[in-house]
Each structure stands twice: as C-alpha cells, then as structure tokens.
Amino acid sequence: MELRLKNVSHAYGGTEVLRDITLTIPEGKIVCIIGPSGCGKSTLLRMMGGLEQPDAGDILQVGAPPEGCLNPLTYVFQDFALLPWRSVEGNIALALEDHRLGRGRIREIVADVLARTGLADFAGALPRQLSGGMKQRVAIARALAVNPAVMLLDEPLSALDAQTRELLMDDLIGLWTRAPFTAVYVTHNLAEAVRLGHAIVVLSRRPGAIREMIEIDAPLEARDMSDPVLAAKQQQLWHLMRDEARAADAELANV
Ligand SMILES: Nc1ncnc2c1ncn2[C@@H]1O[C@H](COP(=O)(O)OP(=O)(O)OP(=O)(O)O)[C@@H](O)[C@H]1O
DSSP, X not given: OEEEEEEEEEEETTEEEEEEEEEEEOTXXXXXXXXSTTSSHHHHHHHHTTXXXXXXXXXXXXXXXXXXXXXXXXXXXXXXXXXXXXXXXXXXXXXXXXXXXXXHHHHHHHHHHHHHTTOGGGTTOOGGGSOHHHHHHHHHHHHHHTOOSEEEEESTTTTSOHHHHHHHHHHHHHHHHHSOOOEEEEOSOHHHHHHHOSEEEEEOSSSBOEEEEEEOOSOGGGOOTTOHHHHHHHHHHHHHHHHHHHHHHHHHHTO
C-alpha cells in the first residue's frame, strides 16, 4: 500500500501550518521528513495516520495492506509510550489484544517480533529495567507486531544518546533489509535522514511547504557515513535547511 498526499493544507486557528503538500510514500520505501522546528512535521504525520483531518487536500491509501496487517498505520514515538506495569511481551501483546486473535497466535507473533528485534531475552522485563535504546526497540517491535502498511515514526531516536542512535539505526536497516516495510520518518537529524531515507523531503519553515525532495539510490545496508556521496547529500540538505532554520529560530525567539 502506498500513501498519496494531494495538496494538503492546514491551519490551527489563524496559524497556517502546512501549505499545499503533494507527496507519495511508495510501498516498501522509507521517506524521511526534515524541516525546522515548528514547521508542521508532526502535524503532517498525524494527518497521514488519520489522527487529524487536513483543512484542504486529500490523503489516500492506495493498494492493499500487506497480508496479515492488523493495523494499516502505526506510530513509533520519541517517548516510547510503553505501559510501565506491563512486561516487554505484555506491551507488545497489547497491540494485538483488540484483534480477536487466539492466545497461541498472539504468542507466536510476539515471539517473532522479539526475535527480529533482538529482545527475546528481555521478554519478561519491565520497561523501568530497560535502557532507552531497549525501550525504543520494544516500541518498534510493538509496531512491527501489527504488520502495518505504513509505519509512522516521529523522531524515534531523539531521546537517545549518539551511540544508541547508531545501534538503533543499524537495527532499523537490518529489519528493513530482511523484510522491507513502508515508513515515514520525521527527524531533525540530517545524518539519520541520509542513513535511513530512500527519499528525503525538506519542508520550509512554517507554513511547511515542500522545499525539495532528494532521493538516495545507495542501498540502506551499503550506506557508510564515511562515504563522500552521502556526506555530500547531508551537506546539500544542510544548505537547504540553514536559511529556513535561521529564520524559524528568529521567529520562535520573538514569540
Ligand atoms: N493541536 C494543535 N493546536 C494548535 N496548534 C498546534 C497544534 N499542534 C501543533 N500546533 C502548532 O503547529 C505548528 C507545527 O507544529 P508541529 O508539532 O507539527 O511542528 P514540528 O515541525 O513537528 O515541530 P518540532 O520540530 O519542533 O517537533 C507549531 O506552531 C505548533 O505550535
């Protein structure tokens, strides 16, 4: 299934937040969205997930969701959003409990995503016993458990330290390489965008409009940050972002 956004615009009260966004999220690809603070990235993601309706334009789900999909659009948030009183497997099972699956099937799915995310030894642990990186692995496992058509990730690595971010990026690349999923990945971090994105959408400062869309052909698993081509893409993104970020910074400072 792919997502197609056609001329999406939105305002909160008198504040125009998104302007005329036309964009396709192709099946089996990761599309990163970057842009200055407050330009509407999270708003756009909420609209793609159907949590909010845009004032104007359409968001279409085209094609069938993957076989066994229990929830076509699933989020992964920066703050993990785990229930503290439920174990790792309990948190993952929660996403499955509304779907009339037998207990055996739930156990099977949970075991599968625990294995895929390297969490099998932590099934009985509580969130407070886990590092930030492990908590986010649980949130990713929970998202994968429903076999979504499109995974919507809102700055999923922002709360983590630099080394853990690297490890989680490796994990995401490994997961995608073994079983390609479709994702929209909002980030402030240009290195993450260049590492994970098949396409990178650069939004202008608010109201967020598409300033540029950059495609990166190198296969995810072959991307090495010392690669001059990737470094050049990152530099190109920074040039696009710099003026917008400066202006956005000045606007926020004046509020
Ligand atoms: N529910 C809401 N009601 C009113 N204004 C909102 C609402 N949600 C977001 N906004 C405003 O819309 C603008 C865009 O917010 P959004 O969170 O989408 O931006 P963002 O690009 O994700 O920001 P950041 O990079 O700082 O996370 C901001 O000015 C924000 O204050």
